[in-house]
Amino acid sequence: MAQNIACLIKFVDPQLKPDxxxxxxxxxxxxxxxxxxxxxxxxxPILEIRDAVETRVGIRFIAHSDLLVSILxxxxxxxxxxxxxxxxxxxxxxxxxxxxxxxxxxLVDLMATAQSGLLFSPVRDYLAEAETYSRTxxxxxPTELDNLNLLRQRLSLSAEQAELxxxxxxxxxxxxxxxxxxxxxTTAAEFSRLRHMDADHPFAPKDPWPVLQELAExxxxxxxxxxxxxxxxxxxxxxxxxxxxxxQSAKTAVDDSFVAETxxxxxxxxxxxxxxxxxxxxxxxxRQAMANSLYPSEFDQGxxxxxxxxxxxxxxxxxxxxxxxxNELYGGVESAAxxxxxxxxxxxxxxxxxxADMETEAVILKTLDRDMQPVTATTVxxxxxxxxxxxxxxxxxxxxxxFGFRAQQQVHRSQQQIQQDDRQQWLxxxxxxxxxxxxxxxxxGYQPYHDLNFSLEAPLGHLPTWRWCCxxxxxxxxxxxxxxxxxxxxxxLCMPLDPVPTPAVDPTAPTVxxxxxxxxx
Amino acid sequence: xxxxxxxxNSFRLSIKxxxxxSDPRVVHAGVQALCSSITQxxxxxxxxxxxxxxxxxxxxAEAIAHPRAVEPSLYAGLQCRAPLSKLRxxxxxxxxxxxxxxxxxxxxxxxxxxxxxxxQTSQAKILAxxxxxxxxxxxxxxxxxTQAEGYVSTFGELTPAANANLSLVQQRVGLSIExxxxxxxxxxxxxxxxxxxxxxxRKELLVCKQASDLDENFWNVMxxxxxxxxxxxxxxxxxKDERLNALHQEAxxxxxxxxxxxxxxxxxQHERQQRLLGYRHQFEEMVIDSLxxxxxxxxxxxxxxxxxxxxxxxxxMADLAGSDFNRGRLTQAREYYxxxxxxxxxxxxxVLDELYLLSxxx
Numbered sequence: 101m102a103q104n105i106a107c108l109i110k111f112v113d114p115q116l117k118p119d120x121x122x123x124x125x126x127x128x129x130x131x132x133x134x135x136x137x138x139x140x141x142x143x144x145p146i147l148e149i150r151d152a153v154e155t156r157v158g159i160r161f162i163a164h165s166d167l168l169v170s171i172l173x174x175x176x177x178x179x180x181x182x183x184x185x186x187x188x189x190x191x192x193x194x195x196x197x198x199x200x201x202x203x204x205x206x207l208v209d210l211m212a213t214a215q216s217g218l219l220f221s222p223v224r225d226y227l228a229e230a231e232t233y234s235r236t237x238x239x240x241x242p243t244e245l246d247n248l249n250l251l252r253q254r255l256s257l258s259a260e261q262a263e264l265x266x267x268x269x270x271x272x273x274x275x276x277x278x279x280x281x282x283x284x285x286t287t288a289a290e291f292s293r294l295r296h297m298d299a300d301h302p303f304a305p306k307d308p309w310p311v312l313q314e315l316a317e318x319x320x321x322x323x324x325x326x327x328x329x330x331x332x333x334x335x336x337x338x339x340x341x342x343x344x345x346x347x348q349s350a351k352t353a354v355d356d357s358f359v360a361e362t363x364x365x366x367x368x369x370x371x372x373x374x375x376x377x378x379x380x381x382x383x384x385x386x387r388q389a390m391a392n393s394l395y396p397s398e399f400d401q402g403x404x405x406x407x408x409x410x411x412x413x414x415x416x417x418x419x420x421x422x423x424x425x426x427n428e429l430y431g432g433v434e435s436a437a438x439x440x441x442x443x444x445x446x447x448x449x450x451x452x453x454x455x456a457d458m459e460t461e462a463v464i465l466k467t468l469d470r471d472m473q474p475v476t477a478t479t480v481x482x483x484x485x486x487x488x489x490x491x492x493x494x495x496x497x498x499x500x501x502x503f504g505f506r507a508q509q510q511v512h513r514s515q516q517q518i519q520q521d522d523r524q525q526w527l528x529x530x531x532x533x534x535x536x537x538x539x540x541x542x543x544x545g546y547q548p549y550h551d552l553n554f555s556l557e558a559p560l561g562h563l564p565t566w567r568w569c570c571x572x573x574x575x576x577x578x579x580x581x582x583x584x585x586x587x588x589x590x591x592x593l594c595m596p597l598d599p600v601p602t603p604a605v606d607p608t609a610p611t612v613x614x615x616x617x618x619x620x621x
Numbered sequence: 622x623x624x625x626x627x628x629x630n631s632f633r634l635s636i637k638x639x640x641x642x643s644d645p646r647v648v649h650a651g652v653q654a655l656c657s658s659i660t661q662x663x664x665x666x667x668x669x670x671x672x673x674x675x676x677x678x679x680x681x682a683e684a685i686a687h688p689r690a691v692e693p694s695l696y697a698g699l700q701c702r703a704p705l706s707k708l709r710x711x712x713x714x715x716x717x718x719x720x721x722x723x724x725x726x727x728x729x730x731x732x733x734x735x736x737x738x739x740x741q742t743s744q745a746k747i748l749a750x751x752x753x754x755x756x757x758x759x760x761x762x763x764x765x766x767t768q769a770e771g772y773v774s775t776f777g778e779l780t781p782a783a784n785a786n787l788s789l790v791q792q793r794v795g796l797s798i799e800x801x802x803x804x805x806x807x808x809x810x811x812x813x814x815x816x817x818x819x820x821x822x823r824k825e826l827l828v829c830k831q832a833s834d835l836d837e838n839f840w841n842v843m844x845x846x847x848x849x850x851x852x853x854x855x856x857x858x859x860x861k862d863e864r865l866n867a868l869h870q871e872a873x874x875x876x877x878x879x880x881x882x883x884x885x886x887x888x889x890q891h892e893r894q895q896r897l898l899g900y901r902h903q904f905e906e907m908v909i910d911s912l913x914x915x916x917x918x919x920x921x922x923x924x925x926x927x928x929x930x931x932x933x934x935x936x937x938m939a940d941l942a943g944s945d946f947n948r949g950r951l952t953q954a955r956e957y958y959x960x961x962x963x964x965x966x967x968x969x970x971x972v973l974d975e976l977y978l979l980s981x982x983x
Contacts, residue, residue: 195750196739205760206734213757228749235713272792282785289781301819304859310663311772311782317710318789402949406903410957 103165103221106191109175110146110158112200113185118155124184125156131178135170138163158187165192165220172211180204193221222255226262230269235320238276240266271319279321284329287312291337298341378411382418386425394430394449431497436484437467441494448498453554453563460491460564461573474571477586485594492595495564499556505591508533508561512588513597526581534559535566535579549575630767632708632755635729636715637673637698639741643724645675649695655718656699662710665703673698698727705733705764706771712752720745730755733763761794765801769808773851777815779805810851818852819860826864831872835865900958901968907954908972911940911947933977934970 111124129143146158163171168190175188183202190197197219199206210219217223229251233244240248245266252262273279290308297303309330316326385407389400396404408418427433430449433441444463447456467487468479488505495504511532519525530536531545534553539545553562569587570577636655638648656670675697703711712730719726725743730751732738736758740751756764768790772783779787791801812818825846829835840861847857941947955965 194741194747195754196737197754198737198739199735200737201735203734206736209758209760210736213754216757218753218757224750224753227753228746231753232746232749268793271789286781286785293780297816300816301823302859302863303815303819304853304856306776306855308780308782311776311780311786313663314706314710315782315786315789317713318786398945399949399952402944402946402951403953404949405946406907406950406953407957409906410899410903410954 103193104162105165105168106160106162107171108146108158108160108187108189108191110187110189111184112157112187113202116184118150118153121150122156124182125159128178129159131174132159132161132171135167135174137167138171168214168219169211172207172214176204176207176211179207192219222257223261223265226251226255226257227265227269230266231320234270238279238319238321238325239274240270273319276321279319280325280329283312283316283319283321283326286315287329287333291333294337295340375412378413379417379421382407382411382413383421383425386422387429390422390425390429394426394446431494432490433494434486434490435467436486437469439463439467439487441487441490444491445494448494451498451556453503453558454552456495457554457564460495461568463487463491464568475569475583477582480569480583480586481590483590483594488591488594491564499563502556502558502560503563504561506595506597509588509591509595509597511561513600517600523581526584529584530579532559532561534562546576546578549577629733629763630771631702631704632733633700633702633729633731634711634715635673635698635700635727635731637727637729638675639725639727645695645697648675648697648724651718651722651724652696652699655715656701658718659701659711659714662707662714665707665711668701668703671700672696673700704767704771705759706768708732708755709752712748712755716745716748716752719743719748732759734760756793759794761796762800762804764794765790765796766804766808769805773808773810775853777818777851777853777856778813779809808851810849812850815852815856818850819856821850822847822852822857822860823864826860829864829868832865832868835861835868896958896960897964897968900954900960900965901972903954903958904951904969904972907941907947907950908937908976911944912937930974930977933980934973937973937976938969 109128111121116124125145132138133141133143141161141163144160145156146160147154148157149155150157175186179186179202183204185200185202188199188201188207197210199210201207213219218227226248230240230248233248234240236244248262248266252259257265267274273282287308290312294308312326312330313323315321316323382404385404386396389396389404404418404422407413408415413421430445433445435441441463444456444459447459464483464487465475467484468475468482492505496506501507512529515525515529515532519528527536527539531538535547537543537545537547549565549567552558552565566579566584566587567573567577569579569583636652638651640648652672656672659670660666660668672694673696674694715728719742723743725741728740728742728748728751730738730740732755738751738754738758740748742748765787769779769783769787772779772787776783787801787805791798796804812821822843825843826835829839843861844854844857847854941951958965960968
């Protein structure tokens, strides 16, 4: 449906002189008149006073809308060859379109629009109506399509033209559901991007809603609906952030609590460590002080006393440590009977063997609490194993295992293996220990106490003597076989010796006869 | 970075009531309502408006009629400039406004490059033609590029929503996908993603080793860099604040470290004082323990009449040294407090001096 367009073209380039203006207007008119269908057009000059002279500055004319494209093309070409600043005005029905330019390209879009028909009434009116409808519900409803169809007929548009314009109005997403889904997906993607950004380094926070709002506008999706979709995603995202923050806070609280607990535990541990360290230092000082003597020198006692005060060690603890060190360095003096073996240890340390033997007799009798009564085979069994072990260990330590009960047990065992007869066994045992000599008709062989060998040259197991078993501690003492047997038996119970390894019998070895005994050599 | 609005990336809309018979106050209220509602649209909060006074309204006459309620002027219209990306939103908003007011109004839409469309109407559906025509007249490449650059300047990259919008624009203005991709790449610049821009900008900011390095001059250079790499101003500012925070934290750490060192030194001094004090107490105890009978005449001097401090010291120390036990205690205490001989001597002298002064009273 063609319509008339009022056109106005005016040169506004300030550089043009009146005569140049007149020339340009002349050529413009000629150029336009030269176009097909324009020869009959009436071109009215626009007159203005320039330099006190009435000058033509432009033209006015009315042309058919069908001619607008060719008019614009001609005007574009003119600007291309001569870019003079020009004012173009096109009055199309109730709309004025003005362009003021000296650039040919600025007319290109207008040409394209004119070609598409959008400039002119039927297409323009129809499209505006279709877009208005599509905005209300996000799609063209059947009723709206009916209305548009009536409009199409009134505007004499073809069905194909109307369909194209409808498609343009609703855009690529035809139905409301498609638009809804597309918006929902885009919003989800937008929040996914935010999540991804949150997971990495921090970013400046930005509100995605304005662009989504713009998308809703572009899609013609109702804003209230778009906002509901946005709110749904935003709420989910926000909940996630809150959860993460809460978890982080909880973790921090747990960590803080753990740190505080660890700190307290460390402080306690440090105290314990420090106390332990002080005890160890005291122990080390004791060892140092008692390395060369059973009792620390007065100087060392001063040091130990000062150290005890400085390290806050109680007297009891200090005594315990000192005793432990003394026992470690010089042998223990434990007693089940409450007997003090310190003097025995002192004497043995000094290698005062005879005095040590006499002290042994004294402590054993004290242990047995015999109170001047003779020791019997029964009372021997009351000697505590702890005390026997202490006495043995002290003798053994200071004689380099030469003396002590264990040495005596070993001698007894070796005699047991040699002698079959009990009496001979005990005789040989005492002889091996150096307590007797072989007897003769006039001499029973008992060594008097003062003739015993109180030195390290004495036979194995020579000391301590068993004089304490005798009814009196006389110089000429005699051991009863019963008591001796009871002592050995009690020792074997309290301090059993390691079993004797059975020698492997070599069947090829020759056999020899010794005192009626057959032994493997 | 939000670009300044210029004629290349924005449009100007002038709206003026043509209702001569209407009450100027009603027209004025309508204009103000429109202005207020446009500023409520997102990203248009800062829109500046110029108002067109109503020529029908006489301030003088109004002042005579209502002397206490003189208004400077009443508006018949307004003019505003907004980004091209908001053309659709604004025109549709104005369309809604027109539907409510239904007043005959003149609309003048100026769009790049140099088009001006003028329309007079009182109907929203006729006004809709302004949008159709306006969008049709916009140069498609320029329009698309402006939109893409707008998104990049706001978000630093093309977000999913921005891409969705651009996809619709691409179809509406009739660009091919290849053309659109090319324009997207141009808009994005050398760094495709915001994360890359952050990484690069953060690296650049690392040259500032202290807060004072990040002064106005340096920041102007960095802002220019941000613009050239398409990093939005909000992000650049965020990264600046982040760097400043880090620098402040580093400075705070350095300060704390210096404080800790000073505290450690003070602690060392305190411990030394404690050691001296501890030794002093121990020495006092030792002297007292070694003198169970108190200060005797022999300590003061042979004649007793003219006490001699040096002699007093010598005698007390001789008493102490006379006992192996005391010597042991002294040795252990000196070892424990880890004092050098001069320090120990000084402490001992102080104690003995005090004791000497007190000896007169004893």
